[in-house]
Amino acid sequence: MTTRAETALARVSTGQPRKRFNLRWITGMGPTAAALIAGAVVWELIGQVAGFRFFPPLSDVVARLVEMTLAGEILPPLTNSLTNLAIGFGFTIVVGVGVGLLMGAYRRVETALDIYVYAMLTAPSLVFAPILFSIFGLGRAAIVGVIILYTIFIVIISTTSAVKTVPRPLIEMGRSYCANDRQLFLRVIIPAATPMIMAGLRIGAGRAVKGMINGEMFIAAVGLGELVTRAGNRFDATSVLAVLILIILVAFFVVRIVQLVDMRLTRWLPETQRRKK
Amino acid sequence: MIEVKGLSKAFMDRNGEVAVQALEDVNLTVNDNEFLTVLGPSGCGKTTLLRCIGGLVPWDEGEIAIDGNPVRGPGQDRAMVFQSIALLPWASVLRNVTFGLELRGVHRSEANDTARELIELTGLRGFEKRMPNELSGGMQQRVGLARALAVDPDILLMDEPFGALDEQTRRLLQEELLQIWEETRKTVVFITHSMEEAVLLGDRVVLMSARPGKIEEIVPVPMERPRSANVDSVEGSKAFREVTTHLWSRLRDWQVDVGRARR
Numbered sequence: 001m002t003t004r005a006e007t008a009l010a011r012v013s014t015g016q017p018r019k020r021f022n023l024r025w026i027t028g029m030g031p032t033a034a035a036l037i038a039g040a041v042v043w044e045l046i047g048q049v050a051g052f053r054f055f056p057p058l059s060d061v062v063a064r065l066v067e068m069t070l071a072g073e074i075l076p077p078l079t080n081s082l083t084n085l086a087i088g089f090g091f092t093i094v095v096g097v098g099v100g101l102l103m104g105a106y107r108r109v110e111t112a113l114d115i116y117v118y119a120m121l122t123a124p125s126l127v128f129a130p131i132l133f134s135i136f137g138l139g140r141a142a143i144v145g146v147i148i149l150y151t152i153f154i155v156i157i158s159t160t161s162a163v164k165t166v167p168r169p170l171i172e173m174g175r176s177y178c179a180n181d182r183q184l185f186l187r188v189i190i191p192a193a194t195p196m197i198m199a200g201l202r203i204g205a206g207r208a209v210k211g212m213i214n215g216e217m218f219i220a221a222v223g224l225g226e227l228v229t230r231a232g233n234r235f236d237a238t239s240v241l242a243v244l245i246l247i248i249l250v251a252f253f254v255v256r257i258v259q260l261v262d263m264r265l266t267r268w269l270p271e272t273q274r275r276k277k
Numbered sequence: 278m279i280e281v282k283g284l285s286k287a288f289m290d291r292n293g294e295v296a297v298q299a300l301e302d303v304n305l306t307v308n309d310n311e312f313l314t315v316l317g318p319s320g321c322g323k324t325t326l327l328r329c330i331g332g333l334v335p336w337d338e339g340e341i342a343i344d345g346n347p348v349r350g351p352g353q354d355r356a357m358v359f360q361s362i363a364l365l366p367w368a369s370v371l372r373n374v375t376f377g378l379e380l381r382g383v384h385r386s387e388a389n390d391t392a393r394e395l396i397e398l399t400g401l402r403g404f405e406k407r408m409p410n411e412l413s414g415g416m417q418q419r420v421g422l423a424r425a426l427a428v429d430p431d432i433l434l435m436d437e438p439f440g441a442l443d444e445q446t447r448r449l450l451q452e453e454l455l456q457i458w459e460e461t462r463k464t465v466v467f468i469t470h471s472m473e474e475a476v477l478l479g480d481r482v483v484l485m486s487a488r489p490g491k492i493e494e495i496v497p498v499p500m501e502r503p504r505s506a507n508v509d510s511v512e513g514s515k516a517f518r519e520v521t522t523h524l525w526s527r528l529r530d531w532q533v534d535v536g537r538a539r540r
Contacts, residue, residue, distance in 0.1 A: 169359060169361040170365070172333055173357070173359060173363035175351055176331055176333055176351050176355075176356070176357040177351070177356070178353055178377075178380060179380050183380055187379075191367050192366075192367075268408055268410075270410040
């Protein structure tokens with residue numbers, strides 16, 4: 001593989017004039033962009049050529065998304081869904097990280113709770129949908145409940161192990177300088193555990209979007225989930241895919257926010273320890 | 278003054294049986310302003326002894342008292358320097374040095390002033406804003422030392438602080454530690470597995486043997502201070518050679534015994 005720098009060098013050394021168009025301008029945007037463009041092209045081609053009824057070309061789908069947005073069909077359910085997401089995932093961040101910190105720091109709390117946490121992590125969250133539905137009715141609370149069930153256990157587990165993997169020497173150092181439990185938590189344990197806690201929240205963010213849509217489709221027909229369900233019932237594949245694209249964008253956006261917070265909080269990690277983001 | 282009387286500590290295995298007798302009936306007095314080095318083969322319990330004095334681990338029998346007050350945990354009269362250095366990787370050099378002060382509720386600006394003095398003393402000037410992972414091992418341990426000195430302890434407990442450094446860095450830091458000690462005159466307990474280090478730095482060398490960890494001998498080092506200005510002539514002196522030769526003859530016997538026992 002030749003890098004851009006090398007080709008630039010080659011150009012200088014051979015005195016070649018700069019080309020008008022270079023394929024590298026596209027591939028240079030990175031493999032992600034290249035893959036997205038390739039995917040879009042394939043989708044469009046299959047849609048145009050094959051003409052399956054339930055697989056419209058990308059251009060139709062995008063056009064429909066614009067059309068729906070302009071008609072005001074997108075914004076209200078989107079706001080509704082994002083509100084559910086914010087409440088549910090916000091609860092998970094506060095309570096999940098809190099419980100995880102306690103479980104990681106205190107052996108007794110961990111042994112008391114971890115059987116429940118693991119059981120709930122493996123249980124399919126939608127099993128609890130009827131229960132939530134009967135407690136909260138068809139409202140926002142039921143959907144928020146689903147989002148929490150989808151996200152909180154993975155966050156608890158990753159926070160617990162984050163605390164448990166804080167290097168012993170750091171804790172000992174803190175104690176030797178007479179840190180009390182609270183100071184040890186705030187000044188040593190939590191900062192040291194932050195990279196792994198954030199990794200858990202990144203996974204949690206993706207699951208939160210999944211939980212949101214499932215809740216909206218299968219419990220209370222509201223928000224983007226309702227939009228998908230209605231379009232599906234009409235056999236309107238173009239609208240289904242249009243909303244799907246929107247949902248993926250929402251998921252991407254949410255995960256991206258978590259990533260940005262993560263990068264801000266863990267700037268101190270040396271380059272080599274940083275996972276590629 | 279640190280007084281250790283009849284100190285014993287065992288580490289148990291999973292069945293509750295004694296796996297290692299880390300310390301057995303250790304008796305030791307460290308005088309004020311003394312630089313005491315503790316030398317012994319690995320696994321002789323010297324680090325355990327230091328951690329007991331630091332109040333970081335409980336022991337089975339015996340007493341430790343500092344100026345007559347029994348040790349029941351970490352205290353503000355002691356500060357530790359660790360072999361693992363244990364800097365906070367998310368905090369700058371300055372914030373690492375102020376760590377102990379901030380825990381004590383010292384005001385930020387006052388803590389900064391104290392830290393700057395010690396950063397100067399330990400040769401870290403200009404590195405205040407660097408992060409630990411940007412520093413070499415030697416520079417990191419200077420931060421560890423500055424952090425300990427910042428809380429102005431009566432006693433400095435140093436657990437093989439230069440053990441993980443390369444030879445040149447180690448020698449440089451030994452010289453600088455001597456210099457700093459000559460200026461500050463703290464009581465120091467310094468753990469090492471290097472004979473030369475023990476003799477160069479110490480007023481007395483405590484020689485420990487392993488399994489069970491016991492004090493075999495306390496060897497006075499009859500060399501004048503200050504030593505920092507002429508380390509080379511100190512190391513070339515007759516006294517230095519005599520003490521190290523004596524220490525080695527003891528250590529060698531045990532190494533030979535251990536070798537035979539293994540076979």
